[in-house]
Amino acid sequence: MANYRIGIDVGGTHTDAVVLDESYNVISEVKATTTEDVSSGIYEALNKVVAASGVPTEQFRYAMLGTTHCTNAIVERKRLNKVAAIRIGAPATMAIKPLVGVPDDLKAILGKHIYIVRGGNEFDGREITALDEQEIRRIAEELKGKVDSIAITSVFSPVSVDHELRAAAIIKEVMGEETVISLSSEIGSVGLLERENATILNAAIVDVARSTADGFVKALEKEGIHADVFFGQNDGTLMSVEYTVKYPILTIACGPTNSLRGAAYLTDHPDALVVDVGGTTTDVGVLVGSFPRQSSLAVEIGGVRTNFRMPDIASIGLGGGTIITVNEDESFQIGPESVGYRLIEKGLVFGGDTLTTTDIAVATGKAQLGNPDLVAHLNQELVGRIYAKMVEMAEETIDKMKTSSEPVPVILVGGGSILFSDQLKGASEVIKPKNSGVANAIGSAISQVSGEIEKIFNTDELGREKTLELAKQLAFQQAIEAGADPEQLVLVDLEEVPLSYLPGNATKIRAKAAGGLLSERESVNIQ
Incomplete structure (x- = not known):
C-alpha cells in the first residue's frame, strides 16, 4: 500500500x-x-x-x-494558560524579579503567581545553597486548582539540572502526576532571565x-x-x-x-540564501548543509526577550500584497501595510482600488497575472522607480545575511516570488524552482525529526572525547523522544566553545541529531 x-x-x-x-x-x-x-x-x-x-x-x-x-x-495575548513561575535562586537572584522587562499587558497575565525559593548552582555546578524543598511543597499546596501549568527555572540549570528535577518531582507529588511543568534546562541556554522568559512563555502556550x-x-x-x-x-x-x-x-x-x-x-542546493516572498513579508534565511542557520542572538517574541534556539531570519515588510502610497510630488512609500489575503479583491490588476507591489510587477511586465490593462494608465517612469526600490530592498537584505562579499546562489520561493526577476545583486544565480509557491508546505512534509542539546560540560571529568560522545548521545535521545527512528539518526551539528572564565575546562557544547520518522521504517517492513 x-x-x-x-x-x-x-x-x-x-x-x-x-x-x-x-x-x-x-x-x-x-x-x-x-x-x-x-x-x-x-x-x-x-x-x-x-x-x-x-x-x-x-x-x-x-x-x-x-x-x-x-x-x-503570545503576540495577541489570547488563550494563554494560567501560569506559575518558580525561580530557584534565592538569595543570589533576589535583586531582579522574574518577568522584568516584559510588557505590562503580558506581565498582568503571566505574573500572578511568581515565587523565588532558596537553591540554585554556581557556574561550575557547585550548589549555591540547598534547595528549599519545604517551600516548594508549600507553593504546590497553594497552587492547587489555581494554575494550568508551572515554569521552573534554576540558576545555572544548563550546568546542573538536579534542583529543577527535584522541584518538579515534589510538585507532581503534591498536585498530581498530570501537572504540566516546563523546565528551563530543557528549553533555553545559559542566561537566567532570557531562559526564564522562554520557559514561562512555553508554559503559557501548552493549551494552545x-x-x-x-x-x-x-x-x-x-x-x-x-x-x-x-x-x-x-x-x-x-x-x-x-x-x-x-x-x-x-x-x-x-x-x-x-x-x-x-x-x-x-x-538540490544545500548551501544557499533563500528569499521567501509571502503576501505580507519577505523572509531571507541561510541554508547550511540543507538546514537553516541558527541565530546566535537573543530573540524577542511578543516583546519578551528569550534565548532558546531560533532560525537566523531577516524579515522586511515587502510582499505580494504590500501597499504602495504615492504622494502628490510623485514620491512614494512601500509598505509596511499589506492587503494580505485580500489581494484578489483589493489589487488594481484584479479590479480593486489599492496599488500594491503585485500591480507594479505586472506593470513592468515581470509578472503575468490579473488584467494588465488595469495598470496601463500608471506613469511608467514612476513604476520603474518603485520597482527599482523593491529590488533594492530585497538586495539589501540579502547583503545583510551574507557572511562574505562573494556572490552566493539565491533561491526564490513563496507565492510572491513573481515580484522579482532572475537577476539580483549579490547572487551568483537566482533559482526559481518548480512548485516554489508552496515550498513551505513541501518543507514541512519532507522534513526529518531532530533533537538538540546545549549544555555546559566539565571536560576534566570524562575527557574531551567522552564528553563529546555524551553530548551526541543526549542529542540522539532528544531526537528519539521527538519521534525519530533510532536506526536512522545522524549527527548534523556539533559545536564546542571552551569557556576560559570557568574552572575545570568548562566547555559549552551544542549537539544536534536528525533522522527519519520512526513509523517510516515500520511501514517499509510491513510491505
Missing part, C-alpha cells in the same frame, strides 16, 4: 497544502486564505488538497503541520498547542484520514504531537524554516 503524506504550512496571508507520494513528488498543491481563527483556513486547505489529489484516504500515512497558533497567542493538535487530528479524521501527525519546529525539522505539547515554543518561526527546507529539497 502506498504511503502518501500531507504537508500544511500556515503563513500570514495564505495557508498552503501539498500532497506528496512516497518519492516526495508533488501530487497536488493548494493555496487557501489564512483565516482569523487559523484553524478553519487549515481545514479548508486540507479538504481541497485531499480532494485534488484523488488519493484514497486510507493511503495517507503522515500529516505535517507548520502553524502560527502559538506565535499568535494541545487544542491545535487535537483540532488537526479531528480535521484529518473528518476526512477519513488516520495518519501519524507531526508538527514543524523552528530548526526545519519535525516533532511528534506529544513533544509539541511539551515544548510548544519550538513551533515559533517554523514557517520561514519550512520554506528553507523546501527550497533545499526543490533545488
Whole structure:
C-alpha cells in the first residue's frame, strides 16, 4: 500500500497544502486564505488538497503541520494558560524579579503567581545553597486548582539540572502526576532571565498547542484520514504531537524554516540564501548543509526577550500584497501595510482600488497575472522607480545575511516570488524552482525529526572525547523522544566553545541529531 503524506504550512496571508507520494513528488498543491481563527483556513486547505489529489484516504500515512497558533497567542495575548513561575535562586537572584522587562499587558497575565525559593548552582555546578524543598511543597499546596501549568527555572540549570528535577518531582507529588511543568534546562541556554522568559512563555502556550493538535487530528479524521501527525519546529525539522505539547515554543518561526527546507529539497542546493516572498513579508534565511542557520542572538517574541534556539531570519515588510502610497510630488512609500489575503479583491490588476507591489510587477511586465490593462494608465517612469526600490530592498537584505562579499546562489520561493526577476545583486544565480509557491508546505512534509542539546560540560571529568560522545548521545535521545527512528539518526551539528572564565575546562557544547520518522521504517517492513 502506498504511503502518501500531507504537508500544511500556515503563513500570514495564505495557508498552503501539498500532497506528496512516497518519492516526495508533488501530487497536488493548494493555496487557501489564512483565516482569523487559523484553524478553519487549515481545514479548508486540507479538504481541497485531499480532494485534488484523488488519493484514497486510507493511503495517507503522515500529516505535517507548520502553524502560527502559538506565535499568535503570545503576540495577541489570547488563550494563554494560567501560569506559575518558580525561580530557584534565592538569595543570589533576589535583586531582579522574574518577568522584568516584559510588557505590562503580558506581565498582568503571566505574573500572578511568581515565587523565588532558596537553591540554585554556581557556574561550575557547585550548589549555591540547598534547595528549599519545604517551600516548594508549600507553593504546590497553594497552587492547587489555581494554575494550568508551572515554569521552573534554576540558576545555572544548563550546568546542573538536579534542583529543577527535584522541584518538579515534589510538585507532581503534591498536585498530581498530570501537572504540566516546563523546565528551563530543557528549553533555553545559559542566561537566567532570557531562559526564564522562554520557559514561562512555553508554559503559557501548552493549551494552545494541545487544542491545535487535537483540532488537526479531528480535521484529518473528518476526512477519513488516520495518519501519524507531526508538527514543524523552528530548526526545519519535525516533532511528534506529544513533544509539541511539551515544548510548544519550538513551533515559533517554523514557517520561514519550512520554506528553507523546501527550497533545499526543490533545488538540490544545500548551501544557499533563500528569499521567501509571502503576501505580507519577505523572509531571507541561510541554508547550511540543507538546514537553516541558527541565530546566535537573543530573540524577542511578543516583546519578551528569550534565548532558546531560533532560525537566523531577516524579515522586511515587502510582499505580494504590500501597499504602495504615492504622494502628490510623485514620491512614494512601500509598505509596511499589506492587503494580505485580500489581494484578489483589493489589487488594481484584479479590479480593486489599492496599488500594491503585485500591480507594479505586472506593470513592468515581470509578472503575468490579473488584467494588465488595469495598470496601463500608471506613469511608467514612476513604476520603474518603485520597482527599482523593491529590488533594492530585497538586495539589501540579502547583503545583510551574507557572511562574505562573494556572490552566493539565491533561491526564490513563496507565492510572491513573481515580484522579482532572475537577476539580483549579490547572487551568483537566482533559482526559481518548480512548485516554489508552496515550498513551505513541501518543507514541512519532507522534513526529518531532530533533537538538540546545549549544555555546559566539565571536560576534566570524562575527557574531551567522552564528553563529546555524551553530548551526541543526549542529542540522539532528544531526537528519539521527538519521534525519530533510532536506526536512522545522524549527527548534523556539533559545536564546542571552551569557556576560559570557568574552572575545570568548562566547555559549552551544542549537539544536534536528525533522522527519519520512526513509523517510516515500520511501514517499509510491513510491505
